[in-house]
Amino acid sequence: MNMAMSFKNSLIKVRASPVTDIRPKKSVTWQRLSFVLLLVVASNSHADNFKPFTADSFAEIKQGFQGSEFLVGLWSVDCPPCLVELNMMGAVLEKNPDLPFVLISTDPIADRDSAVEFLEDFNLQDRESWMFADNFVERLRYSIDPNWFGELPRSYFFDSNHQVQSHSGIMTMELLAGWFDREIEL
């Protein structure tokens, strides 16, 4: 197991300061101002493609892959084994760029700058990527899988009929090959 070796590579970069999040307010004035601010923030600070993951998002993701197989990887900046998995998935996707893989970070989307740094380390920043955008994390977890207790990393494979299989812990090449039912190059 070279999990420890992979940690070493991950210890190079320093954390960036997260940007301040801005939410729309109730009043019209605030809505307008917030809209402008959001545009500014979006154009200047969020050089990433994170989408806010809410209680409806998992259904949306599945809808996007209707009739197709896909893999979901749940991770967090606060989870050392997740980095090992991201490292591996980065390498796998370099050799198999068409592998349908969706990332969901369980970190609050306000911390998106930290999260995108991790993805950039493994060249995963251009993949479909979501971040938790509701402090009621229990509901978000439930929307993905009521039987998931929050342990990370966590993976789900949906076949083309959207029959699902799950795995807790670091992804393995054997699991990937089994789920996709073909040889996965690394």
Add this chain to the structure above:
Amino acid sequence: MKRELLRRSLLSGVAALFLQGFSVAALSQSVDCETNTSIHCGSAPSAVFDSDGRLWTTFVQNEQVFVSYSDDRGKSYSEPVVVNPIPEDAEHNGENRPKIIVDQDGTIYISWTLKTSPRFTGEIRFSRSLDGGKSFEAPRTINDDNLFAGHRFETLYQNQAGHLYLTWIDKRDLETHLANDREYAGAAVYYAVSKDQGKTFSKNYRVADHSCECCRIAIAPHGPENIAILWRQIFGETTRDHAIAVLTPDGATLETHRASYDEWKINACPHHGPTMVQSSQSGDYHMSWFTNGDLHQGIYYGKFSFDSQQAEQVFRVDGNPGAGHPYLGEFNETLHLIWKGFDGEQSTVQLIRSFNDGATWTDPSILATTTQGSDHPLIVTHDDGLYLSWQSDEYGYVFQKFTDQSESLSSD
């Protein structure tokens, strides 16, 4: 950047908390969290009573650790006093929160984990107040390795002899192994002790190699001088069950045993630490923990005996999806176990009680519910009962007694 900044107005109207079947008007004030520092706005609070019955709390807001007290059992709080005037990235989540202890002399001890760069690293921070919480000493770092390594998930405890114990999860040995191209599973458990009310601390002592990296450690007394600690340990390659050990103030680990046999084989971060209290009746150790192992799944209770060196009366508290984060408290020889659940719509804080030292348990009752985000529920013990300590987006900080006189009488 943190969610407390975004919380605009809490506690408007009457919070509908259901305690022991009664609807309780818990909080009725409103706090603007964009302009106020308040326990209702802060994250991951801890609380403790001092010997005069004053409730002391600590919490994190805007990268600062604050202390605030209440003389009316949590109805109102003093103006918070900052512990670290220079803001630093203090961890504030369910498993990793600032801790507070107030001793007989009124000395206030605070600890927290400072997140540092690079990733997954941190320092164990400590400060104290010698003037009744008016001011705090400059924070000190207690881990003594001077490494940018992981030192996190600290727990602070003062025992009967007055020894102040700090335990934590430490990655210095992992780093040493990496430097020599050797593998090392997980992290290690370390501790340090102060015998002079936090003026100085001992060097750091290692308890065990190969602990899980991301779960809180539970502490209970073991005689006047020693302590018992319970933590998630990696057994074999990947089995993340629990271990229990006895530590002395001089750095010796007297005995270490496996405390749970769940066979949770997982190479991941559960973020679910155990809870433990010592039985006033048998001297054994009541434990509760979460697992998703081959043998057990859900929240479990067990009573560990150092005589038999095993857990007895192992009982599944809640096997429902979403159940987690148990917390134990004992009052009047009645054992109370609270935990958090989620039913698809709302989070619940549930309670079961045992009147016979954990042999049998009542059916669960619901202490509180919320349809918004919330912290782990904690129990604070006082000589008049047990209190629920629980931060939630919906109600702010809830501090509510859940044992009452009639209940304590009926438990005899």
